[in-house]
Amino acid sequence: MDKKPNEVLVSMKNVEDYALEVITLLNQGAQEVDIKGVGRDIGKAVDVFNMIKDKLGNGVELGSVSIGSESRDKKRLSFILLRVKKVY
Amino acid sequence: MDKKPNEVLVSMKNVEDYALEVITLLNQGAQEVDIKGVGRDIGKAVDVFNMIKDKLGNGVELGSVSIGSESRDKKRLSFILLRVKKVY
Numbered sequence: 001m002d003k004k005p006n007e008v009l010v011s012m013k014n015v016e017d018y019a020l021e022v023i024t025l026l027n028q029g030a031q032e033v034d035i036k037g038v039g040r041d042i043g044k045a046v047d048v049f050n051m052i053k054d055k056l057g058n059g060v061e062l063g064s065v066s067i068g069s070e071s072r073d074k075k076r077l078s079f080i081l082l083r084v085k086k087v088y
Numbered sequence: 089m090d091k092k093p094n095e096v097l098v099s100m101k102n103v104e105d106y107a108l109e110v111i112t113l114l115n116q117g118a119q120e121v122d123i124k125g126v127g128r129d130i131g132k133a134v135d136v137f138n139m140i141k142d143k144l145g146n147g148v149e150l151g152s153v154s155i156g157s158e159s160r161d162k163k164r165l166s167f168i169l170l171r172v173k174k175v176y
Protein backbone atom coordinates (compact mmCIF):
# COMPACT_ATOMS: atom_id res chain seq x y z
CA MET A 1 0.00 0.00 0.00
CA ASP A 2 1.24 3.39 -0.98
CA LYS A 3 0.11 5.87 1.62
CA LYS A 4 0.86 9.46 0.57
CA PRO A 5 1.13 12.56 2.79
CA ASN A 6 -2.42 13.73 2.30
CA GLU A 7 -3.99 10.34 1.96
CA VAL A 8 -6.27 8.78 4.54
CA LEU A 9 -6.54 5.03 4.19
CA VAL A 10 -9.90 3.81 5.39
CA SER A 11 -9.79 0.55 7.30
CA MET A 12 -11.03 -0.74 10.67
CA LYS A 13 -11.86 2.49 12.50
CA ASN A 14 -15.24 4.23 12.50
CA VAL A 15 -16.42 6.35 9.60
CA GLU A 16 -16.41 9.38 11.90
CA ASP A 17 -12.76 8.84 12.90
CA TYR A 18 -11.68 8.98 9.28
CA ALA A 19 -13.93 11.94 8.53
CA LEU A 20 -12.35 13.87 11.42
CA GLU A 21 -8.87 12.85 10.23
CA VAL A 22 -9.57 14.38 6.80
CA ILE A 23 -11.13 17.52 8.29
CA THR A 24 -8.09 17.94 10.56
CA LEU A 25 -5.74 17.74 7.56
CA LEU A 26 -7.82 20.36 5.75
CA ASN A 27 -7.83 22.59 8.83
CA GLN A 28 -4.05 22.24 9.07
CA GLY A 29 -3.67 23.68 5.59
CA ALA A 30 -4.02 20.77 3.17
CA GLN A 31 -5.71 21.93 -0.05
CA GLU A 32 -6.83 18.43 -0.93
CA VAL A 33 -6.93 15.07 0.79
CA ASP A 34 -7.35 11.65 -0.80
CA ILE A 35 -9.60 9.14 0.88
CA LYS A 36 -8.58 5.64 -0.12
CA GLY A 37 -10.60 2.48 0.36
CA VAL A 38 -9.47 -0.99 -0.67
CA GLY A 39 -11.59 -4.12 -1.12
CA ARG A 40 -14.40 -4.33 1.39
CA ASP A 41 -13.53 -0.86 2.71
CA ILE A 42 -14.48 0.87 -0.55
CA GLY A 43 -18.01 1.48 0.66
CA LYS A 44 -16.73 2.87 3.92
CA ALA A 45 -14.54 5.35 2.02
CA VAL A 46 -17.69 6.66 0.31
CA ASP A 47 -19.38 6.88 3.73
CA VAL A 48 -16.43 8.97 4.94
CA PHE A 49 -16.77 11.37 2.03
CA ASN A 50 -20.52 11.72 2.60
CA MET A 51 -19.95 12.47 6.28
CA ILE A 52 -17.35 15.15 5.47
CA LYS A 53 -19.76 16.68 2.97
CA ASP A 54 -22.49 16.69 5.64
CA LYS A 55 -20.20 18.43 8.11
CA LEU A 56 -18.51 20.95 5.79
CA GLY A 57 -21.15 21.46 3.10
CA ASN A 58 -19.99 23.86 0.42
CA GLY A 59 -16.60 24.14 2.12
CA VAL A 60 -15.48 21.03 0.25
CA GLU A 61 -16.08 19.40 -3.09
CA LEU A 62 -15.31 16.07 -4.67
CA GLY A 63 -12.31 16.79 -6.87
CA SER A 64 -12.02 13.44 -8.59
CA VAL A 65 -12.76 9.78 -8.14
CA SER A 66 -10.32 7.13 -9.29
CA ILE A 67 -10.91 3.42 -9.22
CA GLY A 68 -8.63 0.54 -10.10
CA SER A 69 -7.07 -2.56 -8.66
CA GLU A 70 -3.84 -3.36 -6.86
CA SER A 71 -2.19 -6.51 -5.57
CA ARG A 72 -1.96 -7.34 -1.90
CA ASP A 73 -0.79 -10.72 -0.60
CA LYS A 74 -1.00 -12.07 -4.16
CA LYS A 75 -4.69 -11.15 -4.30
CA ARG A 76 -6.00 -8.51 -6.64
CA LEU A 77 -8.14 -5.98 -4.83
CA SER A 78 -10.24 -3.15 -6.18
CA PHE A 79 -9.69 0.29 -4.71
CA ILE A 80 -11.24 3.73 -4.80
CA LEU A 81 -9.55 7.08 -4.32
CA LEU A 82 -11.80 10.03 -3.53
CA ARG A 83 -10.09 13.41 -3.72
CA VAL A 84 -11.64 15.98 -1.39
CA LYS A 85 -10.83 19.59 -2.25
CA LYS A 86 -11.15 22.64 -0.07
CA VAL A 87 -13.36 25.37 -1.51
CA TYR A 88 -12.84 29.05 -0.68
CA MET B 89 -34.05 2.28 -5.80
CA ASP B 90 -34.34 3.85 -9.16
CA LYS B 91 -33.23 1.30 -11.70
CA LYS B 92 -32.92 2.83 -15.16
CA PRO B 93 -32.91 1.04 -18.52
CA ASN B 94 -29.15 0.85 -18.79
CA GLU B 95 -28.41 0.50 -15.12
CA VAL B 96 -27.14 -2.69 -13.55
CA LEU B 97 -27.69 -2.78 -9.81
CA VAL B 98 -25.02 -4.88 -8.12
CA SER B 99 -26.28 -7.01 -5.29
CA MET B 100 -26.12 -10.68 -4.30
CA LYS B 101 -24.96 -12.34 -7.52
CA ASN B 102 -21.34 -12.96 -8.50
CA VAL B 103 -19.13 -10.21 -9.88
CA GLU B 104 -18.90 -12.14 -13.15
CA ASP B 105 -22.69 -12.31 -13.53
CA TYR B 106 -22.94 -8.52 -13.35
CA ALA B 107 -19.96 -8.03 -15.65
CA LEU B 108 -21.62 -10.26 -18.24
CA GLU B 109 -24.90 -8.40 -17.81
CA VAL B 110 -23.17 -5.10 -18.63
CA ILE B 111 -21.26 -6.60 -21.57
CA THR B 112 -24.50 -8.04 -22.94
CA LEU B 113 -26.16 -4.61 -22.79
CA LEU B 114 -23.20 -3.08 -24.64
CA ASN B 115 -23.31 -5.86 -27.23
CA GLN B 116 -27.03 -5.22 -27.70
CA GLY B 117 -26.33 -1.64 -28.67
CA ALA B 118 -26.16 0.34 -25.43
CA GLN B 119 -23.63 3.17 -25.72
CA GLU B 120 -23.21 3.39 -21.97
CA VAL B 121 -24.25 1.39 -18.95
CA ASP B 122 -24.33 2.49 -15.31
CA ILE B 123 -23.12 0.08 -12.68
CA LYS B 124 -24.70 0.93 -9.35
CA GLY B 125 -23.62 -0.31 -5.95
CA VAL B 126 -25.28 0.63 -2.66
CA GLY B 127 -23.91 0.25 0.87
CA ARG B 128 -21.82 -2.85 1.26
CA ASP B 129 -22.12 -3.57 -2.46
CA ILE B 130 -20.14 -0.48 -3.46
CA GLY B 131 -16.89 -2.42 -3.51
CA LYS B 132 -18.46 -5.14 -5.61
CA ALA B 133 -19.56 -2.53 -8.15
CA VAL B 134 -15.92 -1.50 -8.52
CA ASP B 135 -14.96 -5.18 -8.90
CA VAL B 136 -17.53 -5.44 -11.71
CA PHE B 137 -16.03 -2.47 -13.53
CA ASN B 138 -12.51 -3.89 -13.19
CA MET B 139 -13.64 -7.25 -14.58
CA ILE B 140 -15.32 -5.58 -17.58
CA LYS B 141 -12.14 -3.57 -18.19
CA ASP B 142 -10.11 -6.81 -18.05
CA LYS B 143 -12.39 -8.48 -20.55
CA LEU B 144 -12.95 -5.60 -23.00
CA GLY B 145 -9.73 -3.57 -22.56
CA ASN B 146 -9.73 -0.47 -24.74
CA GLY B 147 -13.24 -1.31 -25.94
CA VAL B 148 -14.63 0.47 -22.88
CA GLU B 149 -13.76 3.39 -20.69
CA LEU B 150 -14.93 4.79 -17.39
CA GLY B 151 -17.15 7.70 -18.38
CA SER B 152 -17.85 9.09 -14.95
CA VAL B 153 -18.11 8.14 -11.32
CA SER B 154 -20.79 9.56 -9.07
CA ILE B 155 -21.13 9.00 -5.37
CA GLY B 156 -23.76 10.09 -2.94
CA SER B 157 -26.28 8.76 -0.49
CA GLU B 158 -29.90 7.72 -0.64
CA SER B 159 -32.49 6.54 1.85
CA ARG B 160 -33.67 2.98 2.04
CA ASP B 161 -35.86 1.64 4.84
CA LYS B 162 -35.25 4.88 6.75
CA LYS B 163 -31.48 4.25 6.65
CA ARG B 164 -29.14 6.49 4.74
CA LEU B 165 -26.87 4.47 2.47
CA SER B 166 -23.93 5.55 0.38
CA PHE B 167 -23.93 4.60 -3.28
CA ILE B 168 -21.65 4.67 -6.27
CA LEU B 169 -22.58 4.93 -9.92
CA LEU B 170 -19.92 3.92 -12.43
CA ARG B 171 -20.71 4.85 -16.03
CA VAL B 172 -19.12 2.49 -18.55
CA LYS B 173 -18.88 3.86 -22.07
CA LYS B 174 -18.31 1.94 -25.28
CA VAL B 175 -15.27 3.10 -27.26
CA TYR B 176 -15.13 2.74 -31.06
Ligand SMILES: [Zn+2]
Nearest residue numbers: 089090091158
Ligand atom coordinates in the same frame (compact mmCIF):
# COMPACT_ATOMS: atom_id res chain seq x y z
ZN1 LIG C 1 -31.90 3.88 -6.18
